[in-house]
Every structure is written in C-alpha cells, then in structure tokens.
Amino acid sequence: xxxxxxxxxAAALLTPAAYAQEPEPRHAGRDAAAAPGFRxxxxxxxxxxxxxxxxLYGGRIGYDFKVSRRFLLGVDGEYSDVTTEQKINFFGPxxxxxxxxxxxxxxxATFVLSSRLRLHGSGGYSRTKxxxxxxxxxxxxxxxxxxxxxxxxxGFRFGGxxxxxxxxxxxxxxxxxxxxxxxxxxxxxxxxVGSIGFRF
Numbered sequence: 001x002x003x004x005x006x007x008x009x010a011a012a013l014l015t016p017a018a019y020a021q022e023p024e025p026r027h028a029g030r031d032a033a034a035a036p037g038f039r040x041x042x043x044x045x046x047x048x049x050x051x052x053x054x055x056l057y058g059g060r061i062g063y064d065f066k067v068s069r070r071f072l073l074g075v076d077g078e079y080s081d082v083t084t085e086q087k088i089n090f091f092g093p094x095x096x097x098x099x100x101x102x103x104x105x106x107x108x109a110t111f112v113l114s115s116r117l118r119l120h121g122s123g124g125y126s127r128t129k130x131x132x133x134x135x136x137x138x139x140x141x142x143x144x145x146x147x148x149x150x151x152x153x154x155g156f157r158f159g160g161x162x163x164x165x166x167x168x169x170x171x172x173x174x175x176x177x178x179x180x181x182x183x184x185x186x187x188x189x190x191x192x193v194g195s196i197g198f199r200f
Contacts, residue, residue, distance in 0.1 A: 033165055034112045036066040041173070041197030047082040049099065049130070049187040054084030056191055058101075062108065070112045076122060078104040086131055088146065097131025097148040102179075104157055118163045126157040126179050130186055155181035161193075169199040 040061050047056040058080025064072040081101040088095050106124015113119060129150045161175025173195040180188050 030112055030115050031069060033115050033118060034066055034069055034072060035199075036064050036072065038063050038200040039197055040200075041195040043078070043080065043193050043195045045191055045193035047084050047189060047191045049084055049189050051187070052084050052086055054082045054099070056080055056082050056193060060195070060197075064108070064110060072110040072112070074108040074110065076104065076106050076108050076124065078102075080104075095146060095148045098150065099130050100128065102126060102128040106157065116165050118165070119161070120163070120175075121158075121160040122175075122177075123156065123158045126155050126181075128153055128155070128179070128181065128189070130181070151183070153181040153183045153186040155179055155186070163195075163197075171197050171199065173197065 060078040064074035159177035163173040
C-alpha cells in the first residue's frame with residue numbers, strides 16, 4: 001500500500017514537469033508572426049523631391065488578414081508631413097514654398113520569413129501638397145511680383161521593406177517608398193523611412 005501511495009505521489013510531482021519540458025509546436029513562433037490584427041506605427045525618415053531634401057514624420061495604422069501560414073494581406077492608412085521646401089531670394093525678403101502634408105491609403109502584402117522577420121510590399125493612393133512659385137504680377141520688371149503657393153496633387157505610391165518583431169507585439173521596421181504625381185508643379189518623391197510600432 002505504501003508503495004502504491006509513493007508511486008502516485010511521484011507521478012503527481014513528475015507530470016507538471018513533463019508538461020513544462022514538452023517542446024512547443026515546430027512552427028509556433030512563425031505562426032504567431034503571421035497572426036492577423038491591428039497595428040499602429042510612428043514613422044520618420046528622409047524625403048526628397050529630386051531637388052530639395054528634408055525630414056518626413058507621421059503615423060500609420062493598418063489591419064492584416066491572415067491568408068496562409070506565411071502570408072498576410074492588409075490595408076494601410078497614413079498621415080505624414082515633410083520639412084522639404086523650396087526657397088528663393090531675389091531682392092528683398094526671400095520666399096518659401098512648403099511641401100506636405102500627405103495622406104495615403106493602400107494595400108499591403110506581408111510574407112513571414114521567421115518568427116522575427118517579416119517582409120512587405122505596398123501600393124495605393126496618395127494625395128499631397130507641393131509648394132511652387134509663380135509670377136502674380138509682371139510689373140515691375142525684370143521679374144515682376146513673385147508669390148509662393150501650394151497645390152494638392154493626387155498620385156500613387158509603391159513601397160517595400162521589412163519588420164523585426166521584438167516581442168509582446170512591438171516591432172521596428174524600415175522601408176523605401178516612391179510616389180508619383182501628375183500636374184504642372186508636381187514632383188515625384190522618394191522616401192526612406194523607419195518605424196516603431198505595436199501589433200494588437
């Protein structure tokens with residue numbers, strides 16, 4: 001009887017330890033990296049319109065839908081602004097024409113490489129404001145009256161980059177984006193952006 005009781009106590013003590021040592025499923029980390037849900041990011045980086053350079057800053061929210069164990073499709077919404085601007089200084093005080101802000105809505109495709117690394121590509125609609133100068137009055141000569149203005153332009157953006165998952169839903173990322181706009185005063189934009197975000 002004592003032997004049976006001792007065996008039962010030993011089994012009860014060893015069972016939790018056995019469960020604790022049981023290995024996780026083979027792809028548990030990668031499956032967690034491919035989990036659907038909301039994400040929010042703070043972004044910042046480098047902006048250029050091909051003539052002037054500046055700093056970009058803003059925020060982005062999105063939602064990812066799981067398609068397979070390694071693949072997600074999502075949507076993005078972003079608001080950003082830039083310090084990029086054009087300046088002229090003829091005679092007297094100079095003029096400054098500021099660019100931005102920019103609104104973006106698009107789609108994102110994400111590929112999960114591992115439990116820590118995800119790659120993504122994106123594309124969608126972008127609307128921005130760009131500064132320009134114009135001759136508001138041809139007199140007095142030789143230049144007349146020059147004024148600064150801003151106009152909104154619609155275009156598209158493509159981009160690609162990656163994210164490193166830090167744990168607890170946090171991540172850091174980096175990406176390259178190219179935007180194209182039509183119009184008399186519009187310029188193409190290129191941006192290299194870093195991000196810090198959280199997945200919910």
